[in-house]
Amino acid sequence: MKKYITAILAVFLFITSCDDGFEELNQDPNTANDLVPGPKLTNAILRAAGDRFENWRGNLIYSSTMIQHMSATGGVWAGDKYLYNAQWSGAWFERTYNDMVKIIEDVVNQLETDPDDQYAEEMLSIARILRVFIYHRVTDLYGDVPYSEAGRGFIDVNLRPKYDPQSEIYTDMLNELEEATAALGTETSQFGDADILFSGDQGKWKRFGYSLMLRLGLRLIKVDPEASRQWVQKAIDGGVMQSNDDIAFVNHTDGPEGINRNGNGQVFLADDDVRLSDTFINALEDDPRLRIYAALPNDDDDRRTSGSNDPTLQRGLPNGLTTETVQDIPGGDDINNFSEPNRNLITGEDDPYFFQSYAEVEFMLAEADIRWGIAGGDPKAHYDAGITAAMKQMDLYDIGDQSVTDTEISDFLTAKPYDAANGLEQVNTQYWIVTFLNDIESFANWRRTGFPVLTPVNFPGNVSNGQIPRRLRYFEREQTANPQNYQEALSRQGPDEFFTRIWWDVE
Structure with a gap:
């Protein structure tokens, strides 16, 4: 599979570039539509995982520090202190539309308008599910965004797409998932190995689609509880992920092109400043995953080759400190006294990038049972299954003898059993832990x-008025490249500020 990724990207990279804005979106000088859809889907999946540029800025610099998985004293990591950096804040928006959206819209359009009826129906369903995945992250970060007219620059020459209300985006995304999953069967898709998520397994795509429906359905809980319950019930009835074999993840390679590599891993190779937040380290007390997530830097120059996995030595860095104020806390005289993401185990360029995991699904099912009793009526069973899956999921990294054992899982569940009195907090705290490095999702679920x-x-x-931000600010070029639609979004949603709440994030 990794060799296949390399071969596909060699075919596709010559037609893909990093555009600057909507004026350049979807220009098609090399007739990309002449390609069969398989290589395009491969590229769309890799682009959806993100490159170093957008993962560094939107996923890590902002989301991971605001959500207190990570912290840093340096000024580059603006999210740690709720400061505004226009390029950092707008990066996920910029790359979503310049790379992800234009590719997936091209795939969908090709499959919808296939004049020779040469492509199987399930290929369109798979592309529609991936399209929802791409759009839901950008709307969750920014709120109202281009949706119904987005990515169609060389399809219908619309270079200034309108911003759709997030309420309408969510309605359409959920309907898309309902239709796309219903059309999937159980056989191997015509995409075959070009599908680097599931190798064309329609059953896994179907379960991924319903699991996304579960995620999006729960997003509605504050704004429309009844609709939330209904969509969650549909997802459960349709059939969500059943085991770690269903995890949606990209199995990255170490090159040869940048997009083949894990975008987060590229960041950690280049940046030595970030540390794990003490909030995260404290939450992992007596958790066997601590030895996998965290490591203390070495004193030598090559800090990427080794580090202490002794959990008793791990120390998190509080958020909101500078190179000066860190001196006032114990150990602050040397930043290497504080734990960093474990470069030996989880931050390599060939490590997996998770779209959605079975553990997340189990924690959401636990919440569905807590709220409505519609997922079997036993939130403890789902909590236990979620913990087990989350710890076993670590084996997808190349962690050698650091795997969490069955005994360790049993001991953890004995020491920290499901607590019905605090069920929602407990399962969503575990959701926050298992979505480490998938911090756009961590940020969204925390706001929910x-x-x-x-x-x-x-x-x-x-x-942000001294509060954790509720959204990121749009890519600044939109103010001049798409001014009328940008201003209409602001008049509807509110000012383009960190403290403005998006539609589903009501107080």
Whole structure:
């Protein structure tokens, strides 16, 4: 499969470039539509996982620090202190539309308009599910975004797409998932190995589609609880992920092109400044995953080749500190006294990138049972299954003898059993842990649930009124490249600020 990724990208990279804005979106000088859809799907999946540029900025610099998985004293990591950097904040928006959207819209359009009826129906269903995955992350980060007219620059020459209300985007995304999953069967898709998520397994795509429906359905809980329950019930009835074999993840390679590599891993190869937040380290107390997630830097120059896995030595860095103020806390005289993401085990360029995991699904099912009793009526069973899956999921990294054992899982569940009195907080705190490095999702679920309970920092000059931001600000070029639609979005949603709440994030 990894060799196949390399071969596909060699075919496709010559027609893909990093455009600057909607004026350049979907220009087609090399007739990409002449390609069969398989290589395009491969490229779309890799683009959806993100390159170093957008993962560094949107996923890590902002989301991971705001959600207190990570922290940093340096000014580059603006999210740690709720400061505004236009390029960082707008990066996920920029790359979503310049790379991800235009490719997946091209695939969908090709399959919808196939004049020779040469492509099987399930290929369109798979592309529609991937399209929902791409759009739901950008709307969850920014709110109202281009959707119904997006990515169609060389299809219908619309270079200034309107921003759709997030309420309408969610309605359509859920309907898309309902239709696409219903059309899938159980056989191997015509995409075959070009599908680098599931190798064309329609059953796995179907379960992924319903699992996304579960995620999106729960997003509605604050704004429309009844619709939330109905969509969650549809997802459960349709059939969500059943085991770790159903995890949706990209199995990256170490080159030869940048997009083949894990975008997060590329960041950690280039940046030595970030540390794990003490909030995250404290949450992992007595958790066997701590030895996998965390490592103390070495004193030598090559900090990427080794590090202490002794959990008793791990120490998180509080958020909101500078190179000066860190001196005032114990161990602050040397930043290497604080744990970093484990470069030996989980931050390599050939490590997996998770779209959605079975453990996440089990924690959401636990929540569905807590709220409505519609997922079997036993939230403890789902909590236990989620913990087990989350710990076993670590084996997808190349961790050697660091695997979490069955005994360790049993001991953890004995020491930290499901607590019905605090069920929502417990399962969503575990959701926050298992989505580490998938911090756009961590950020969204925290805003939805309020868990885990986080203490914001109030750094001088922050632009969110001393509170954890509720969204990112749009790519600034939109103000001049798509001004009318940009302004209409602001008039409907509110000012383009960190503290403006998106549609589903009501107080």
